[in-house]
Amino acid sequence: MIITLAMQKGGTGKTTSTAVIAQAAARRKCKVLAIDLDPQQNLTSALGVADDGPGDAYNLLMGARAADQIHKSNQANIDIIPGSAALSTIPGGPGSARRLQEATRPISALYDVVLIDTPPTAGVLQYNALQAADRLIIPINADGYSADGLYTIIDNARQIQKSNPALKIAGILYTRYDPNSEYDRQLFREIINTFCRGTGVPYLGTIRTTDKVKEAARDQVSLYTHAPRCTAAADYMDVFSEVTGYKNT
Numbered sequence: 001m002i003i004t005l006a007m008q009k010g011g012t013g014k015t016t017s018t019a020v021i022a023q024a025a026a027r028r029k030c031k032v033l034a035i036d037l038d039p040q041q042n043l044t045s046a047l048g049v050a051d052d053g054p055g056d057a058y059n060l061l062m063g064a065r066a067a068d069q070i071h072k073s074n075q076a077n078i079d080i081i082p083g084s085a086a087l088s089t090i091p092g093g094p095g096s097a098r099r100l101q102e103a104t105r106p107i108s109a110l111y112d113v114v115l116i117d118t119p120p121t122a123g124v125l126q127y128n129a130l131q132a133a134d135r136l137i138i139p140i141n142a143d144g145y146s147a148d149g150l151y152t153i154i155d156n157a158r159q160i161q162k163s164n165p166a167l168k169i170a171g172i173l174y175t176r177y178d179p180n181s182e183y184d185r186q187l188f189r190e191i192i193n194t195f196c197r198g199t200g201v202p203y204l205g206t207i208r209t210t211d212k213v214k215e216a217a218r219d220q221v222s223l224y225t226h227a228p229r230c231t232a233a234a235d236y237m238d239v240f241s242e243v244t245g246y247k248n249t
C-alpha cells in the first residue's frame with residue numbers, strides 16, 4: 001500500500017505523521033519505505049540515513065534506477081529515499097505528474113507499506129505523490145486552519161482520481177490536538193459536523209500534542225522506542241491500523 005501525506009499549508013504535521021506512521025508500521029514488523037519528496041528534507045532528518053551513498057528522491061524522479069536510490073534509515077525495518085534541495089527544480093508540464101508512479105512500480109512490491117511526505121505547496125511534487133498513491137492522508141491542525149485549503153486538496157485529489165482510480169482519501173488527520181483547549185474541541189466538532197459531513201470525506205483521527213514526538217525526531221529514534229506509551233504513539237498506531245487494516249494488538 002502506498003500512502004501519501006499532503007496538505008498545501010506549512011506545519012500541519014505531514015512530516016511528523018509520515019515518520020510516526022512509518023514507525024508504527026515498522027513496530028508491527030512491516031517492511032517500510034519512506035520517500036521524502038520535500039526539498040526541506042525534514043523526513044530525512046527525522047528518520048536518519050544510515051550511509052552516505054548518492055541516491056535520493058530527485059534522482060528517482062529524474063528516471064535513475066529506483067533500487068539505487070534506496071538507503072537504510074537509522075531505524076529498524078524502515079528504508080528511505082532521502083529528500084534533496086534539487087527537488088524544487090523538478091519541471092512541471094504535461095505528463096510530469098506520473099514520474100513517481102512509474103519510478104516506484106519496480107520497488108513498491110518489495111515493501112508492505114510505502115509512505116510519501118510532500119512539501120506544503122500544491123504543485124508537481126504533490127501531484128506526483130497523489131498520482132503514485134493508493135491512500136491520501138490530509139494532516140491539519142488548529143494553527144491557521146482554513147476550510148478553503150481543505151476544499152483545495154480534496155478537489156486536487158478528486159481530479160487526480162481520474163488518472164489514478166486507486167487513490168482513496170483515507171481522511172482528515174487532526175494533529176497537535178490539545179484536549180484541554182476549547183478552541184481545539186470546537187474546531188474538531190466543526191470539521192466533523194461541517195466539513196466531513198458536507199464533503200463525504202472521512203475523519204481519520206486525532207493526534208494529541210506531546211513533546212515526545214519532537215524529541216524522537218530530534219534524536220532520530222522511533223517514537224515506539226523513545227516513548228511507546230505516550231498519547232501520540234497510541235494515536236498514530238490507531239491511525240496506522242485504520243488505514244492499512246493491520247490489527248492493533
Ligand SMILES: Nc1ncnc2c1ncn2[C@@H]1O[C@H](COP(=O)(O)OP(=O)(O)OP(=O)(O)O)[C@@H](O)[C@H]1O
Binds near residue numbers: 009012017118211
Ligand atoms: N503531536 C504533536 N505534538 C507536538 N508537536 C507536534 C506534533 N505533531 C507535530 N508537531 C510539531 O509541529 C511542527 C510541524 O510539524 P511537521 O514538521 O510535521 O509539519 P509539516 O506539515 O511537515 O510542515 P511543513 O509544511 O513545513 O513540511 C513540528 O515542530 C513538529 O515537531
Ligand SMILES: [Mg+2]
Binds near residue numbers: 016038
Ligand atoms: Mg514537512
